[in-house]
Amino acid sequence: MATKIRLQRHGKKGKPFYHVVVADSRAPRDGKFIERIGSYNPNTNPATIILDFDKALDWVNKGAQPTDTARTILSTKGVLYKKHLQGGVKKGAFDDAKAEELFANWSEGNNAKIEGKKTGLAQTKEEAKKAALTAEAKKNADKAAAIAAKNAPVAEEVPAAEEAETEAPASEETEG
Template sequence: MATKIRLQRFGKKGKPFYHVVVADSRAPRDGKFIERLGSYNPNTNPATIDLNFDKALDWMNKGAQPTDTARAILSYKGVLYKKHLQGGVKKGAFDEATAEARFEEWLKGKDAKIEGKREGLSKAQAEIDKAAIAAEAKKKEERAAAIAAKNAPVEEEPATTDTDVAEETEAATDNDETASAE
């Protein structure tokens, strides 16, 4: 019986969630499976992968073939690298202790890389939050200034008297007469 390590889809439309399973290659995608190895949630950043490492390695050693996406997940978690190192031990290229040291070194580097990404994402989110708060404060100040300008008492110009108006009309007519004489 040919077995495959593949993903079984769950979740609602637009929000997928997958179980990593070992199934007969002839079984339907969401149908009967032999064993559940873990889960994969691509909705988070970085994606959340929960995998039973020992079971996955055991099935790989038994000959189960992963699909492309399952292969990427197994590689990300180090199952394929561990299988590769075990092959080197069987061939006599190095001993078990060296293989374990290499895997631990790889695992530390991978964890540091993941943690760096998480820190970078949290810093980026903090910067976005600061910018949003600053923009909101600026908008609030503009609104307050507009309200203050609207509610401020309007200063009236001093009222003109009838004598001032009469003097202005006389001056205007005098200017008209001098302009027409020229």
């Protein structure tokens, strides 16, 4: 029986949510599966991946073939790198302690990269929010100035019209 590590689609239209499952390669995409080993939510930024690391590593070591997207997920979580390091230990390239040290260093770097992306997105969101607030404040100030300008000339025109009426009869009296 050929097994695959693949995604099983759930969620509503336009909002996919996937379960990472181990299934027989002949089973339908959303059909019967052997074991559920995690979930993947691409709707969040960065995407949320929950994976049972030990189960995934066990299935990869047993020969389960991941699909392209599942391979990316396993690679992101370090399952494939851990398998690679275990192969190096079997061949005698280095010992278990060195393999664990290499994996720990890689894991720290990967977590730092993910946290950096999260903080970068949060900063970008804050900057966009501040820019929107300043733009809105400027727009409100422009509106207030336009209203003040519109109301101010109307108040000045009324006295100017009264002055014109008072000057007109005075000029008629001097002529007549």
